[in-house]
Amino acid sequence: MTAVEPTDRPGPGTGTDAEGDAADGSGNRHYGFPAPLFRALGRIPVPPPADPRTWRSPLRGRWLTSVLGLVLLVGLPVVILTGLLSYIAYGPQFGQAIPGDVGYLRLPPFDWPTSPSWLYRLTQGLHVGLGLVLVPVILTKLWSVVPKLFAWPPVRSLAQLLERISLLALVGGILFELVTGIMNIQYDYSFGFDFYTAHYWGAWVFIAGFLAHVAIKLPTMVRALRTGAPGRWLHDTTAETVPEPPDDEPGHSLVAVSPSPPTMSRRTLIGAVAGGSALVGVLTIGTTVDALRPLAFLSPRGRSYGTGPSDFQVNRTAFAAGVGPGIGDGYALALRGGPAGEVRLDRAALGALPQHTATLPIACVEGWSVTRTWTGVRLRDLAALAGVPAPATAFVQSLERAGPFARVTLQGNQVLDPDALLALRVGEDAGAMADLSLDHGFPARVIVPALPGVHNTKWVGAIDFRSA
Ligand code: HEM
Numbered sequence: 001m002t003a004v005e006p007t008d009r010p011g012p013g014t015g016t017d018a019e020g021d022a023a024d025g026s027g028n029r030h031y032g033f034p035a036p037l038f039r040a041l042g043r044i045p046v047p048p049p050a051d052p053r054t055w056r057s058p059l060r061g062r063w064l065t066s067v068l069g070l071v072l073l074v075g076l077p078v079v080i081l082t083g084l085l086s087y088i089a090y091g092p093q094f095g096q097a098i099p100g101d102v103g104y105l106r107l108p109p110f111d112w113p114t115s116p117s118w119l120y121r122l123t124q125g126l127h128v129g130l131g132l133v134l135v136p137v138i139l140t141k142l143w144s145v146v147p148k149l150f151a152w153p154p155v156r157s158l159a160q161l162l163e164r165i166s167l168l169a170l171v172g173g174i175l176f177e178l179v180t181g182i183m184n185i186q187y188d189y190s191f192g193f194d195f196y197t198a199h200y201w202g203a204w205v206f207i208a209g210f211l212a213h214v215a216i217k218l219p220t221m222v223r224a225l226r227t228g229a230p231g232r233w234l235h236d237t238t239a240e241t242v243p244e245p246p247d248d249e250p251g252h253s254l255v256a257v258s259p260s261p262p263t264m265s266r267r268t269l270i271g272a273v274a275g276g277s278a279l280v281g282v283l284t285i286g287t288t289v290d291a292l293r294p295l296a297f298l299s300p301r302g303r304s305y306g307t308g309p310s311d312f313q314v315n316r317t318a319f320a321a322g323v324g325p326g327i328g329d330g331y332a333l334a335l336r337g338g339p340a341g342e343v344r345l346d347r348a349a350l351g352a353l354p355q356h357t358a359t360l361p362i363a364c365v366e367g368w369s370v371t372r373t374w375t376g377v378r379l380r381d382l383a384a385l386a387g388v389p390a391p392a393t394a395f396v397q398s399l400e401r402a403g404p405f406a407r408v409t410l411q412g413n414q415v416l417d418p419d420a421l422l423a424l425r426v427g428e429d430a431g432a433m434a435d436l437s438l439d440h441g442f443p444a445r446v447i448v449p450a451l452p453g454v455h456n457t458k459w460v461g462a463i464d465f466r467s468a
Contacts, residue, residue: 063233091112121369124365135280234266356419396462441459
């Protein structure tokens with residue numbers, strides 16, 4: 001690192017006084033700082049990244065940044081919205097979304113619908129899948145603005161200080177969300193803190209930064225896209241590629257002050273980013289589209305699980321849940337809440353009740369989902385049997401006592417949906433059914449249309465139907 005006098009620096013010490021900052025007679029701009037402080041700042045050794053001459057790509061400029069920004073402007077709100085919807089799907093009104101108490105950030109709760117049955121599959125598939133697909137765009141956007149992140153002096157006015165704080169939330173927030181989200185879908189929790197709590201609060205930090213950034217940069221983006229002559233920038237070959245014209249921030253522009261010769265055209269760069277996103281999409285889509293499952297190389301739960309009716313994803317195995325093969329011995333489901341007290345049904349009695357078959361997806365918060373055909377007793381028939389024909393909620397308890405989702409409250413609409421089942425059998429289609437395997441919840445499990453996967457309780461021991 002070298003100490004660079006303000007006048008030596010191509011950044012703040014040169015250029016016209018476009019921002020109207022005061023000067024000290026030496027030709028230097030002060031950026032609102034008292035002159036002695038500005039001179040002292042100028043003697044601080046400047047790390048090479050803060051020297052604009054370090055950044056030499058002739059591709060950088062407002063037009064390129066704005067094209068990438070436009071893609072993120074369309075894509076990231078979908079990722080944000082579907083993430084928040086997932087929080088609501090977990091039922092914060094029952095205190096079973098994590099984190100529990102979010103104070104002023106409490107979202108208006110509503111009953112998560114059961115129709116269409118693929119709703120959560122869609123929203124969570126989009127959240128994880130689109131989030132992954134946008135990674136190449138986000139990284140390229142950061143590359144395109146990296147000289148600005150190191151701009152010197154780092155703060156030039158109060159407004160710019162506030163903007164830089166919002167950038168900390170934006171850049172820190174998105175990187176934190178990407179890293180924790182990707183580690184979560186790989187079942188890697190080596191970060192040591194609770195994923196759900198951190199990812200939720202991290203999301204709000206990012207949302208605040210994102211809203212501020214869009215509000216500040218939208219006019220610049222529109223101007224850059226309008227004046228950027230897309231025909232020109234996109235059709236230029238490598239040899240024809242020249243830096244964008246200087247913009248209105250001399251000394252702080254993305255346009256390189258000493259550009260190196262082009263090694264690729266803008267068209268190639270944008271094509272490479274689009275290709276990277278498409279590749280991530282192809283490797284991910286099999287986690288949500290059954291027919292493309294062999295392609296799901298990026299998902300630890302995405303590919304093959306052997307053969308037969310139980311060949312589909314298992315998130316929490318019976319072993320991990322401390323459930324042994326002897327669970328069926330002496331099994332009796334307890335139904336509670338009715339005026340006549342507890343009703344107990346062993347598995348043979350459950351099998352003797354009217355059976356209903358439904359083809360429903362099961363969709364995990366980690367993005368994977370799979371469609372299966374399920375047969376069992378309708379939850380609403382069990383509610384009627386318990387003596388609570390129109391329950392407001394149902395409290396389902398698993399025989400797995402210690403797990404985080406061993407107890408789940410279902411909304412009234414989730415109990416009364418005609419396809420909501422206490423499933424006893426499962427298969428790829430109605431012609432190839434078998435009893436649930438132990439890992440899939442034998443003797444009986446809940447399956448409800450559009451419910452987040454983890455709330456489809458396995459190894460169900462008791463259901464408490466509540467009318468209020
Ligand atoms: C995760 C999403 C994003 C990240 C991490 C990000 C990051 C950044 C950073 C760090 C800067 C430099 C700020 C400065 O010091 O001037 C910047 C500039 C910019 N961003 Fe974003 N941005 C994101 C999304 C967007 C979106 C959605 C838009 C669309 C409105 C956008 C449009 C722009 C524009 C027009 C500039 C100004 C370039 C210039 O003044 O030369 N960005 N972005």
